[in-house]
Amino acid sequence: MSQKITVVNGKLIVPNHPIIPFIEGDGVGPEIWQAAQTIFDHAIEKAYQGQRKVAWQEVLAGEKSFNANGSWLPDETMQAFKDYLIGIKGPLTTPVGGGIRSLNVALRQELDLYVCLRPVRWFNGVESPLKMPEKVNMTIFRENTEDIYAGIEWQQGTAEAQKFYQFLSQEMGVKKVRFPQTSAFGVKPVSIEGSERLIRAAINYAFDNKLPSLTLVHKGNIMKFTEGGFKQWGYELAEREFADSVFTMQQFDKLKKQQGNEAAQTTLKHAKSSGKLIIKDVICDAFLQNTLLKPEEYSVIATLNLNGDYVSDQLAAMVGGIGIAPGANINYLTGHAIFEATHGTAPDIAGEDMANPSSLLLSGVMMFDYLGWTEVGQLISRAMAQLFQQGSATVDLARFMSNGKILTTKQFTQAIIRHL
DSSP, rough: OOOOOOTTTTTEESSSSEEEEEEETTTTTHHHHHHHHHHHHHHHHHTTSSSOOEEEOOOOOOOHHHHHSSSSHHHHHHHHHHHHEEEEEOOOOOOOOSSOHHHHHHHHHHTTEEEEEEEEETTTSOOOOOOOOOOOOOEEEEEEEESSGOOEOTTTTTTHHHHHHHIIIISSSSOOSSSGGGOOEEEEOOHHHHHHHHHHHHHHHHTTTTOOOEEEEEEEEEETTTTHHHHHHHHHHHHHSSSSTTHHHHHHHHHHHHHHHOOOOHHHEEEEEOOEEEEEEHHHHHHHHHHHHHHGGGEEEEEEEHHHHHHHHHHHHHHGGGGGEOOOOOOETTEEEEEOOOOOOOGTTTTTTTTOOOOHHHHHHHHHHHHTHHHHHHHHHHHHHHHHTTTTTEEHTTSTTOOOOOEEHHHHHHHHHHHO
């Protein structure tokens, strides 16, 4: 009998036959969802021999929903994700014109999915612009509800924009708006609570996975009170809540001033050898450069919303592209999570049996790991790795592989199932 996933005392309780809502998505969405669901079901059967099975429940959003009932994101869909806690989705079209700014952002904000989790790893056989892509192995914790994605903006030329400027200039004494009559305005909220819960989740992830470091990526040299606050609040949280298990570069700097560089370096070396988590920070533009030059220095990344958008896509490109980049949006406090393909709808190849389901597949791997069904994810990941190593992939990847063999979406699906 199918049952809901629940949370008891902060712990996810997953029945053997959980109900999981899905949105197949727009464009190539139906094709990659059919491929992914088929592989998921085979992997679950392989791992548990009929003892476990997912009851997939379709819910509508995007163009399919709009065409069916005139709503891009029906209340029933949002309620299903609230009720069943866990969901998965393909890519969705962003409506043009008025209404919802972004369906993805609406889901994240309504469910308070404050972590956008993006692991990045390289698969042997996948072409990369890097000489040594195997050095790239990072997990990004992108804050998901604040920053400019809060959507607080006023359009140029409107009465609201003029009123906002009047408040800035007359009430707040702001004199730095160079062209006030033709300016649009936006507000960037960054809170202590929002920053701390994101960074806390990243620290716990690093501990759970025995990773060596966490890096706070920010632009605090320019945005001193928002992004600079994010950095400072992160250090303060780490030193307050995880004092016995971490060593921060803020502590290193203090020690260096008090006792000299040699003493600070000795303490840092001892902290690393004793297994403490090293927490450091780097300005975002330097980080983007460093990921190309010395990616092995980074493991877990905690960053703000806009930075996380840029960082996630660059790192994905470094290991072969966004077509094999998984993603999840998670609230670790309530248990709610939506796993998703991170690429767009690709309408130009929709229906052509060319789409790559790997992003959705790997997002499913993340979902099963989140549920505690790790055997399913291991089977799928291993099968994909074997296929890529042989040079077999959909056209977006195979065309760049030496002796690459191009598979259709259906052929790729069946090849993965054979390798489970």
